[in-house]
Amino acid sequence: MPAFVIHCHGVRGSVPVSGPQFHHYGGATTCFEIEHRTDHRVLVDMGTGALNIPALLPDDQPVRFTVFLTHLHWDHVLAIPFFGPLYQPSNEFDFYGHPVMGMSIEEAIDAVMRPPWFPVTFRGSAAKKRFHHLDGEAVVVDDLTVRHTRLHHPGGVTAYRLERRGAAIVIATDVEHGEEASDAELLEFTRGADLLIYDAQYLPQEQASIRAGWGHSTWRAAAELARRAEVGRLLLTSHDPGRVDEEVDRVVEEARRYFPATDAASEGMTVVIPAAPGL
Numbered sequence: 001m002p003a004f005v006i007h008c009h010g011v012r013g014s015v016p017v018s019g020p021q022f023h024h025y026g027g028a029t030t031c032f033e034i035e036h037r038t039d040h041r042v043l044v045d046m047g048t049g050a051l052n053i054p055a056l057l058p059d060d061q062p063v064r065f066t067v068f069l070t071h072l073h074w075d076h077v078l079a080i081p082f083f084g085p086l087y088q089p090s091n092e093f094d095f096y097g098h099p100v101m102g103m104s105i106e107e108a109i110d111a112v113m114r115p116p117w118f119p120v121t122f123r124g125s126a127a128k129k130r131f132h133h134l135d136g137e138a139v140v141v142d143d144l145t146v147r148h149t150r151l152h153h154p155g156g157v158t159a160y161r162l163e164r165r166g167a168a169i170v171i172a173t174d175v176e177h178g179e180e181a182s183d184a185e186l187l188e189f190t191r192g193a194d195l196l197i198y199d200a201q202y203l204p205q206e207q208a209s210i211r212a213g214w215g216h217s218t219w220r221a222a223a224e225l226a227r228r229a230e231v232g233r234l235l236l237t238s239h240d241p242g243r244v245d246e247e248v249d250r251v252v253e254e255a256r257r258y259f260p261a262t263d264a265a266s267e268g269m270t271v272v273i274p275a276a277p278g279l
């Protein structure tokens with residue numbers, strides 16, 4: 001049995017896109033699922049990629065969702081109002097994340113999921129919802145241990161390290177490199193992981209000019225981090241909404257010159273990470 005099976009439901013940054021030029025990598029925004037149980041789904045973020053999930057659910061039993069939110073920018077929560085299981089009273093949701101700008105997770109989502117922006121309120125949705133503000137302690141979900149840290153991004157962002165059966169994966173999207181404390185923290189947090197999923201939204205020349213301070217990183221910083229942290233594999237994510245398939249292909253080629261075990265996440269991709277020997 002592998003330690004992790006990760007489903008990439010959405011890997012686009014900033015805003016969903018569609019069109020044949022995005023066919024391979026996909027247009028839905030960030031949502032990763034860590035395969036757990038049929039009736040208990042573990043997600044990191046609920047960008048529009050989460051809308052691929054309801055079709056995969058059993059139709060005859062309640063489902064529990066454990067959702068780790070990196071932050072509350074639109075592209076990471078946009079599926080929530082449109083997520084059918086949220087309106088079924090037998091379903092349960094546990095949301096984990098950090099409060100932002102003095103608002104709890106519930107208050108922040110409810111502030112924008114309500115008329116006139118949406119016909120119903122978040123608080124009024126039928127499923128049972130629980131909210132957990134992260135405080136530095138690891139979260140344990142059955143056999144899964146989830147650690148977190150805060151990194152550099154406008155308003156802050158949470159990165160997650162998930163550990164199971166002697167293996168570890170790190171999901172660090174929407175992080176801008178170049179801030180000393182954040183870079184050092186991420187290096188330690190990532191060290192030795194079997195898989196690093198990392199924000200490569202911008203090209204190095206974009207990040208170095210007009211897009212400096214916009215909160216994203218590059219394939220170059222991704223490869224550098226992967227090498228220094230001695231991770232097993234690197235998966236680039238948060239592809240820029242303007243980056244067509246051939247351009248993402250070129251990004252992967254460039255990154256592989258620095259860190260050969262690099263791929264770009266694509267919508268519908270599944271990544272399997274084996275358990276440590278003997279576990």
Ligand SMILES: [Zn+2]
Pocket residue numbers: 071073153174215
């Ligand atoms: Zn963001």
